Amino acid sequence: MKNSIIEKIKVLKQKKNAIILAHNYQIGEVQDIADFAGDSLDLSKKAADTSADVILFCGVRFMAESAKILSPEKTVLLPDINAGCPLADMITVEKLKEKKKEHPDALVVCYVNTLVEIKAESDICCTSANVAKVVNSIPANKPIIFVPDKCLGSYASKMTKRDLILWDGYCSIHTSISAEEIRLLKDKHPQAKVLAHPECIKEVLDIADCVLSTNGMIDYVKQSSSSEFIIGTDTGIIHRLKKENPKKNFYPASSLAECKSMKLTNLEKVLFSLEEMKYEINIPEDIRLKAKEPIDKMLSL
Ligand code: 13P
Secondary structure, three states: OHHHHHHHHHHHHHHOOEEEEEEOOOOHHHHHHOOEEEOHHHHHHHHHHOOOOEEEEEOOHHHHHHHHHHOOOOEEEOOOOOOOOOOHHHOOHHHHHHHHHHOOOOEEEEEOOOOHHHHOOOOEEEOOOOHHHHHHOOOOOOOEEEEOEHHHHHHHHHHHOOOOEEOOEOOHHHHOOOHHHHHHHHHHOOOOEEEEOOOOOHHHHHHOOEEOOHHHHHHHHHHOOOOEEEEEOOOOHHHHHHHHOOOOEEEEOOOOOOOOHHHOOOHHHHHHHHHHOOOEOOOOHHHHHHHHHHHHHHHHO
16 A cells, blocks of 8 residues: 555656655655655755755645745645644744834844744744854844744854844744653663754753754764764654664654654655645745745855
């Protein structure tokens, strides 16, 4: 059954000149069928570079929107229309405009986990992989409003030694990971390196050996001489870590760290998406052009 779905996906992919991009949090079988699996930064770059006519994005809405912003001439598909990002929904344009009025001199740095309308109101975008670089690219005398993730913002503030005006948003998956749980795992596996995503709370980041984006974790594990790792992010990444490092062991920092939206996509929906060309992401051109500026600025760094 699965094999026949995979075969059909491969045939349709070729027929429609489609590329499948999957985020590192997708379920294993979706990552395996993808042409590229990666973190948000990597996938944005892939979306901008591809010569395919169709980008089928296995991730959440803001990721598919980023692909459409960068490649408007392509058809961008999101296999499950309900795949949203609760963190991205923690900010509205109205509230952001109010904040900008409170701080008229400030520039807005938006995390890539934002919807297109928020990017259109921002000055520069960032991902978990380049947040410090992006903040450091802004003149030291410029105030910065950082949206919407307060944990990533605090981390960026610490890394760059700059005060940031933080939004009160957070990823409930990452904030559910506790330092206490990690300490208990460390007691059981004292040699394990602790890797944490910067969306985690400060107490977790403080005890981590390294704070990394999802691709950063993939690279770190590959080059590390350690054989055990405690993984402080969505458990979906463990599929790829195990596949690429079969002799190493991985322990999820929390078995509850699983983003439901990221797990909505499956092989059946990927096939449906290619068959029906659904769900197509479309963005009004004026908003797209405004949202492209902060992404272009980030990619040019
Ligand atoms: P990465 O860019 O590190 O893959 O993170 C994306 C994300 O949505 C984290 O919740």
